[in-house]
Amino acid sequence: MVRAKKVAKALVLFGLVALSALQPQGGLWAADDYPRTAKYIFLFIGDGMGIPQRAAASAYTGKPLTVDTFPAQGVTTTAAADRFITDSAAAGTAMASGTKSRIGYLGVDPNLRPVKTLAEMAKEQGKKVGIVSSVSIDHATPAAFYAHVPSRSMYHEIGMALVKSDFDFFGGGGFKDPDGKKSKAPQGNVLEAARSAGYTLVDNKRDFMALKNSPGLKVIAINPWLQDSAAMPYEIDRRSEDISLAEFTEKAVELLDNPQGFFLMVEGGKIDWACHANDGVAAIRDTLALDEAVRVAFHFYEKHPQETLIVVTGDHECGGLTLGFAGTKYETEFNMLKHQKVSFQKFSDEVLKQFRQECGADCDFEKIKPVITANFGLKFTGDPQSDPLVLKPYQEAMLREAFERSMAAERIKADDPETYLLYGDYDPLTVTLTHVLNNNAGLGWTSFQHTGAPVTTSAVGVGAELFNGYYDNTDLAKKTMSVMGLTPQVVYMAEAA
Ligand SMILES: [Zn+2]
Structure with missing residues (x-):
């Protein structure tokens, strides 16, 4: 009886049906x-x-x-x-x-x-x-x-x-x-x-x-x-x-x-x-x-x-997380990850904060480039074909856009689904940097949650x-x-x- 009730309840929600079907039998x-x-x-x-x-x-x-x-x-x-x-x-x-x-x-x-x-x-x-x-x-x-x-x-x-x-x-x-x-x-x-x-x-x-x-x-x-x-x-x-x-x-x-x-x-x-x-x-x-x-x-x-x-x-x-990314097809280059020197947290809490304080009213993208290279190894000049640390033009454009939003102190919240897909609830520049570095190494992400x-x-x-x-x-x-x-x-x- 209890069981029948349970099953009926579960049938209401497809998700719960899938859930119980997927659970191995305990014990x-x-x-x-x-x-x-x-x-x-x-x-x-x-x-x-x-x-x-x-x-x-x-x-x-x-x-x-x-x-x-x-x-x-x-x-x-x-x-x-x-x-x-x-x-x-x-x-x-x-x-x-x-x-x-x-x-x-x-x-x-x-x-x-x-x-x-x-x-x-x-x-x-x-x-x-x-x-x-x-x-x-x-x-x-x-x-x-x-x-x-x-x-x-x-x-x-x-x-x-x-x-x-x-x-x-x-x-x-x-x-x-x-x-x-x-x-x-x-x-x-x-x-x-x-x-x-x-x-x-x-x-x-x-x-x-x-x-x-x-x-x-x-x-x-x-x-x-x-x-x-x-x-x-x-x-x-x-x-x-x-x-x-x-x-x-x-x-x-x-x-x-x-x-x-x-x-x-x-x-x-x-x-x-x-x-x-x-x-x-x-x-x-x-x-x-x-x-x-x-x-x-x-x-x-x-x-x-x-x-x-x-x-x-x-x-x-x-x-x-997955090992493999659309943009890098079958290639992986995990060694390049060693160029990252700080966590996303330290980069946004300390590095970016200090950068903003120092450049004041004229923080422009050119000035952040050496900071990015020093902390993530990513380069703005060179051949992206032979060096995965060199940014592709579309990636530099992504970083520029994210930089503008970071400098405007924009903290993206979930109301706009498209920007949420780009940045989650994180600092736009920081999360774009880890995305680009990870992707070029061959790591892909599909969610900001579990x-x-x-x-x-x-x-x-x-x-x-x-x-x-x-x-x-x-x-x-x-x-x-x-x-x-x-x-x-x-x-x-x-x-x-
Ligand atoms: Zn969690």
């Missing part, structure tokens, strides 16, 4: 009585990291990523309960708890019932728990492991849930609403609450590096430079005084190591943001930074191969073979539960007292 690959358990569990999530992001990063370096060498490789579907193309909240909830949920929901099922996460299950088993992200630590993906709220934008409540989680290590970006300025019911300051709850807070590299594993230690470590939206800088912009994702991972392993084992989730969150902006190089460099963090875990696995599971996945693809393409999941260690095959993101949680010695199922939490 098939999780094992109820999996005979082995892993003491140490690593889950790496590349936000926006689909197959093309990984392939582009590998093409950029000319060698396989560490994750490409893992013995188990699977394909994972990502749809949300209410939309084919998911967001990080629904996807994070699926991977953390095994339930399909709705767009924007965190740690709750589609009916808002709180569901237990892998991290909370690990904590109950007596393991230590760590959560690391290159974006703010209260962002959707990390929050999916410790918060249970109807909206991912409840940053203050999420911050307070972080403190209440009692998890042992948080690292990466900062908090988006520590004081509850955007909250309907502010509960004080998140950092102060964390201190009173016994957390040690560090926000510089020296103190961070000096942290030592000691009984009862609980840490919140924030990178000294928060570049945008309380996030760590893009890897391409990282300075020596910043803490890399690999360093956060290494310190987490050091501090979490104990006889009961640990669960550590590490997110490469800015792969997604770079892909929203169609900045291939920033996305590639952040993908490589995540892969370096994976390598830290792999070294740990090599010391404890009978007790460790490492799973690496993406929550969804972003940008509709796409519904499945992602790759890679695994090594105890239970890795469960992660072979073609399965849904909810199964990823269930497979992990199997290897934690738990029944692979959605576990509802007791109603809050």
